[in-house]
Amino acid sequence: MIRRDADILRLDLRAPQGRMRDLSLQDVEAVRLVLRGGSPIDWHRLNFQTLSDVDDLLRANLLDPDDPRDIARLEYLHREAIRFLRRNFAFRFPVELEEPEDVRHLFLYASEQGRFNRVQILSCVVLKTIHTINHLEARELLHASAVPESELLQLVEHQVVSRARALIDDGLPIVHFYGSRKTRDSMVSKLISKKAARASDILDKLRFRIVVETQNDVVPVLAYLMRHAFPWNQVTAGESTNNLVNFRRFLEESEPLREYVPALQLDVGIEDEENAEATNEFSGSSFKMINFIIDVPVRLDHILARSGDPWVLQSGSICYLGCEFQVVDQETAYLNEQGENSHAKYKVRQAERVSDRLMWGLLRERRRRGDTRAPRSLRIARKPRAVSKLDRAHGQSLPAAPVPVRRKPRPPRPELPVTLQVSVPPPPREPVAIDPVDYVSEEDSLMQASPIGRE
Numbered sequence: 001m002i003r004r005d006a007d008i009l010r011l012d013l014r015a016p017q018g019r020m021r022d023l024s025l026q027d028v029e030a031v032r033l034v035l036r037g038g039s040p041i042d043w044h045r046l047n048f049q050t051l052s053d054v055d056d057l058l059r060a061n062l063l064d065p066d067d068p069r070d071i072a073r074l075e076y077l078h079r080e081a082i083r084f085l086r087r088n089f090a091f092r093f094p095v096e097l098e099e100p101e102d103v104r105h106l107f108l109y110a111s112e113q114g115r116f117n118r119v120q121i122l123s124c125v126v127l128k129t130i131h132t133i134n135h136l137e138a139r140e141l142l143h144a145s146a147v148p149e150s151e152l153l154q155l156v157e158h159q160v161v162s163r164a165r166a167l168i169d170d171g172l173p174i175v176h177f178y179g180s181r182k183t184r185d186s187m188v189s190k191l192i193s194k195k196a197a198r199a200s201d202i203l204d205k206l207r208f209r210i211v212v213e214t215q216n217d218v219v220p221v222l223a224y225l226m227r228h229a230f231p232w233n234q235v236t237a238g239e240s241t242n243n244l245v246n247f248r249r250f251l252e253e254s255e256p257l258r259e260y261v262p263a264l265q266l267d268v269g270i271e272d273e274e275n276a277e278a279t280n281e282f283s284g285s286s287f288k289m290i291n292f293i294i295d296v297p298v299r300l301d302h303i304l305a306r307s308g309d310p311w312v313l314q315s316g317s318i319c320y321l322g323c324e325f326q327v328v329d330q331e332t333a334y335l336n337e338q339g340e341n342s343h344a345k346y347k348v349r350q351a352e353r354v355s356d357r358l359m360w361g362l363l364r365e366r367r368r369r370g371d372t373r374a375p376r377s378l379r380i381a382r383k384p385r386a387v388s389k390l391d392r393a394h395g396q397s398l399p400a401a402p403v404p405v406r407r408k409p410r411p412p413r414p415e416l417p418v419t420l421q422v423s424v425p426p427p428p429r430e431p432v433a434i435d436p437v438d439y440v441s442e443e444d445s446l447m448q449a450s451p452i453g454r455e
Helices: 025-036 051-060 068-089 105-109 118-145 149-169 184-193 215-228 247-253 301-307 310-314 330-335 343-359 361-368 389-393 442-449
Strands: 174-181 206-212 290-299 318-329
Touching: 025 215, 025 247, 025 290, 051 105, 051 215, 068 118, 105 118, 118 318, 149 174, 149 206, 149 215, 149 290, 149 318, 174 330, 184 343, 206 215, 206 330, 215 318, 318 330
Parallel strands: 206 318
Antiparallel strands: 174 206, 290 318
16 A cells, blocks of 8 residues: 555554453444444443443543543533423433432443333433533534644544554554545545535544454454544444444354344344445445544643633533544455555546536536537647658658747626527407498499499
8 A cells, every 4th residue: 555654643563462352242332333323312222331331431532530520521411411301301300310429320320221211211311412412512612712623633643643552552453553634635626526515524634544454353443442442422423334344244153242132222134224335436346444433532621721711611621523444454455455446546536526527517417318529618629630750751740839829818708598589479450340331342432433333
């Protein structure tokens, strides 16, 4: 793979040092959420066993359970969620949810098993509302703090690289880990190539690729990443692509994981019914990759402390930035750079779409119907025929190069669209009423005028 040195944020070529630990049901659900591009708002149950599991999720969201300020922030979000639900839906909450001894207990209440457990159901309702309010306030905080995007990208860059370095030190079977920023030209090409695209829709300005040793390592590495590095609850719904791992087959081929199949929130075959084979339209037909977008949390304590605004300080100090992550095994990564799957061919296909849309626009429909002749305004003059070697041998010289003539730009000549000239017939004449007594025909008038007629 050809990469420029300026695009590489980190590159590690060490051999894998070990294998992963056993996966829990919560790990399997988190990985499935990433692969499907689902939303935690649609979940109806969590699968945490201990407070330690809950703390792992909080730390992945940059909330330190040992920091009183972060716990106070979590309690504030809990109160706001309760107020919202009471104000808009008239919920009545049990005391376990309204005044919990520890706000982290809500995650354990939401993980309880039972046919119908009111506390468990309402715990999920409260946690979903907390997640939404936190995401909304983090976005407002980002706009209120006015942090330049370049500085924010730099912060996320350093954070992801430091976490990746820690993951590799933990012995994960990661062969390569590198990242790059999307160039300005790439962003312009992406916006032009898609019909409905806005600058705010570009979620992959910062991209990271993780290459593991074998395909069997993909799911364990994803599970470890979602537990210790990047929060699974911040996965952007509808932005995931997976044509590398068959989730159902992976569970059925593993005896320990096979026991989790009946406990999954969705039927294990739902991925087969969905369009799991959808890939980027410019990628090769055999290109395989796991691709997803995560809102990576980043702390702005050192920036917000300079502002001194109490409202900003009350809204927390964590905002989010969307980053693209690609996970693939090293054999597939090699095949993805061969033939039609190569990145160069990908760029060529994208450039053709951009050029076609810029040049033709809606006129592409004419070309599809068989009218390949360009309109007169888009026709390009042919180049002069070059003199062949045979003509040059017979004494024919090359045509003289035309002297460029600098002319002034002509004024625009906009023309109105051609309209059809329809001739309108004149209105019919109204009939004139004639008195039969006064009416004299032309023949009678001649007879009266002639002497014979008078006789």
